[in-house]
Amino acid sequence: MYLRHATRRKNGKKYTYWTLVRSVRTGAKVRQETVAYLGELDAEGRASAKSLAREITGGEAYNAQRSLFGEEYAEPISVRLDRIRLERSRTFGNVWLGRKLWRALKLDELFGELLPAGREGVRWADLIEILVIGRLCEPSSELHVAEKWYRTTALEDLCGIDEERIHHVRLYRTLDRLLPHKEKIEKHLVGRLGELFSIDYDLLLYDVTSTYFEGNGSPEICKRGHSRDKRPDCVQVNIAMVVTRDGMPLGYEVFPGNTTDVNTVEQIVGMMEERYGRANRVWVMDRGMVSAKKIRWLRSTGRRYVIGTPRSELKKWERQLTEREGWTEIREDIEVKICPGPDGVETFLLCRSASRAEKEKAMHARFSERIEQGLLSLQRRIARAKKPIDRGKAERQIGRLLQRNSRAAGRFSITVTDDPTHPGGIRLAWTTDDRWQQHAELAEGTYILRTNVAEWTHEELWQTYIQLTEAEAAFRIHKSDLAVRPVWHHKADRIRAHIFVCFLAYVLWKTLQKWQYRAGLGDSPRTLFTEFSRIHSTDIVLPLADGTGRKIRLRCVVRPDPAQAILLDRLGLTLPERIAPPQMIANSSSSEM
DSSP: OEEEEEEEEETTEEEEEEEEEEEEEETTEEEEEEEEEEETOOHHHHHHHHHHHHHHHTSOOGGGGGGGSOOOOSSOOOBOGGGOEEEEEEEOHHHHHHHHHHHHTTHHHHHHHHSOOOSSSSOHHHHHHHHHHHHHHSOOOHHHIIIIIGGGBTHIIIIIOOGGGOOHHHHHHHHHHHGGGHHHHHHHHHHHHHHHHOOOOSEEEEEEEEEEBSSOOOTTTOBOOOOTTSOTTSOEEEEEEEEOTTOOEEEEEEEETTOOGGGGHHHHHHHHHHHHOOTTOEEEEOGGGOOHHHHHHHHHTTOEEEEEOOGGGGGGGHHHHHOOTTOEEOSSSEEEEEEEOTTSSOEEEEEEEHHHHHHHHHHHHHHHHHHHHHHHHHHHHHHHOSSOOOHHHHHHHHHHHHHHTGGGGGGEEEEEEEOTTSTTSEEEEEEEOHHHHHHHHHHTTEEEEEEOOOSSOHHHHHHHHHTHHHHHHHHHHHHHTSOOOSBOOOSHHHHHHHHHHHHHHHHHHHHHHHHHHHTTSTTOHHHHHHHHTTOEEEEEEEEBSSSSOOEEEEEEEOOOOHHHHHHHHHHTOOOOSEEOOOOEEOSOGGGOO
């Protein structure tokens, strides 16, 4: 990475703005990618970042990290310069940052209370921390953590746990210890995140996704169902999550893989309100989450909501969609129209996006062309046939063609009839439906929202619904950056605990995202973890020149490069210079660490 600056003059004064840039190779080309906009890097900005760091880390200062450092030598010692060497290089920066986030959320204190030290060789609280930080920094299985990842990081020094004591059986048992405390941990996180970032919980975004298994999962919850991962060949579980308008997690629940989205609503709403109270919250859900029955339930129980409607509802509003009056442009690309519901209780918001309309129009044209080409190809094959063609096979071929291009299948009316006068024995004909085409043109780029919140403007309603992208982003991070899928566990509780570890890692992820955004470093935590993973700790071995064969081992943290130093400075963090290992080593090589 490197720094790039631009200068601007305003009112006779010169301003210099800095950007952190890295080179990325794509094939044979190299392009520059902006990592973060750093602004002017002035003293005021640096002070603001340090103040934010004190707020997040609880005021931890440089002197509070002295336990990481080795003791200083008070007198000079002669060493053999020709025999100085480096050993035991470990990744340091990313796991060190992960532990900062863990303590920022006071999870060390919470797990210390929930799982106090007993007769076990390693505290369960420490093992949970290792699992979550591992999921955050390098998502992998518990077996990989035990056999490779842990010993390649500086967590052994930071946690004070020898690598020989970390093995996969102990990590599996850690999952068993973690799960019973799920509700208490979620409540703690809600309170702590609210303290750090002043989060409002008046608006809750709710969505469901699925995650699949390699191998056979527990028959209790692992079922076949609608796969969002395009893996219908695998069993799965469904994960329902509730987040705030900023994407901060409030809680989640795991359902069997064959549970429909609609059947999760009452349980999730009831669970969240039982834990945190009903208050005056507004629930935001996508169109696939609710049915007419669930909407009646929400209304009858006095709950407020903003919900997307199925596309079939568009036919009920064709007249209002064709009318030109009443539309308001709220964005360059978006226009909306408020319509009162038939019963006077609900409000419907008709929304139309020009760019989305162009996209859907192109999709319909592409699918229609594919269907026509497929029908023409089949028709030519029938015409060239020298013996009768099985009518059932031809109809199944047409069915597969329509299934692959379902978005335009309704446009075509296709008939296959017997024709003894033709060599192929059948005749294929089709027509297009003009009414379908007219409705498609009207519906392209259009969607409808329904709500019983009366005091919001049309722009507030639309903006609230669009925030569902935060819930979608939460699932995307779980699947891509935290690798919640595929699941390899076979026991129901281990499956739930695996998902809970991913959830805790996501909370740390969102904490860092908020932190770096407020420090002016964008909103990509993965970029920070990647850069900090290049900061290593290493042992400097200094053979003494006194002829005794003794050595001094200094476990140091490699000095960050200028770009990494800027990131640390904007976050208000200071790397330790040394970690405390045994420094004086006997002349026997077997005693070296």
